[in-house]
Amino acid sequence: MQKGLHDDEEGQGRLAPEASVAMATLVRRLHRFSPGADLTPLNHAFQQLRSLDRDEPVWRHKSEDHPVLVLESGFAYSFTLYPDGRRHIGDMFGPGALCGFGSAAVAEEGLNLAFKSGSRVTVFDAARLADALHEKPELELLFKQDGDARARRTAQRNRGLISLPAAEKLALVLLDLREELSLATDPGEWLPLPLTLRELGDLTGLTDVHVSRTLKKLQTDGMLERRGKRFRMGDTAALESALDYRHFYYG
Amino acid sequence: MQKGLHDDEEGQGRLAPEASVAMATLVRRLHRFSPGADLTPLNHAFQQLRSLDRDEPVWRHKSEDHPVLVLESGFAYSFTLYPDGRRHIGDMFGPGALCGFGSAAVAEEGLNLAFKSGSRVTVFDAARLADALHEKPELELLFKQDGDARARRTAQRNRGLISLPAAEKLALVLLDLREELSLATDPGEWLPLPLTLRELGDLTGLTDVHVSRTLKKLQTDGMLERRGKRFRMGDTAALESALDYRHFYYG
DNA sequence: CGGTGCTTTGAAGCCTATCAACAAAAGTGG
């Protein structure tokens, strides 16, 4: 561990410049629910900002008191492993996302997180964060709203991944990814595709080979454009109504 | 509406005999988490016990103050409809289940419930129930534990329904159904199969035809026996370890 | 430069859906 604010008695209630920079996307994400909300109490729980120079899994074991991880930039996902070695990706996290926290995380026991190379992660002390939220009910509400919106998105995605054919599964995942990437930052028209085809397969239950073919088909059908590791979607409004895709965030 | 206790000033704090009968399986289910817990405060919120003589859907619209429905006996499931008319079954409820309540229900917006013919449903006043839970934190904890266990089971099921082949999907659903039916009552060795093959298909994302064939295959493989609308599973321990199936209820 | 992982493509075969027909069961109304 490098030096950080994780364990000393940092000035309670004072603004930590390092923290406010590290929490920029989290703040933007939470402000979707309440644009003017005061988020400075979070400074009390701030520990450090970590940069991950390579893909890094974080193994979380039940019953331990884990710090709360917030993705400041980059991308992450949660996964579980089957006895036969197969991997299932259950949720994904874009900038500003609270990783494995709140009502969305209740369902995932023994959650494993994988952070993509280049991600920056803000680390909060779990106990201090709980205290801060307890003292400020309006702040707690923001966290709850964010967690509930994530749970609804996950439910919507799972529903489609169970009952739709491959092309629609992927279109649904791309719509969801698009939303996740747009919650705290404006990524522009061309969005990054931070997942490999194998990871998209583990997310959708398809093989990487079939993901490749299906994406190609989506491209020839004009629903999708790809340039390297970036993508752009066609008529998203038409896609969303065809898939009955709903938005659960405000703003 | 028939006469019930839904709106009069019934004796606050006194034991309502009708209510205690109506809540029998709910009590048994919650006592899994805390065998000695005092559940009499629920009497304050009790409204009525309804018997449903046929399959009955309950349409719940967002933002309305719905009563809380608890399945006393029978079977129910929640579902959503796609624009093309397809139905997806997202969760299922056995005796004693809180239908569409708690952390498991957060994810399901505009939840629709279908009660199978012959089910009996205990109706609670939502506001009074909230009050009762607020006054008794240990009771609220029970409700939360039940909701969390349900959310974990749903996540486990969804995971398999996304990434497993048909035979394993059905085996997983049957294991889960078996657990759901055993939480508040002892159904014996032969369990009722309260779902039609079409409903099993809507739950697993398969067609009814393929469900029929796959169940037949499970039978010839010795994992499943069927007698009319009842079933019995083979070596459940082996199945559970093969599918990495976990139990989230105590007791 | 070789190694590694990611992506694409082809061929073959299994898995699942669709369509159709029918049997069995259950609800409906007399």
Added chain:
DNA sequence: CCACTTTTGTTGATAGGCTTCAAAGCACCG
């Protein structure tokens, strides 16, 4: 209780979807 209708479950044939295996091109990095 019976005849009738509707739903549910089963089976076969066929087509299409998806996976598997294999090979090759590409990008990235030591």
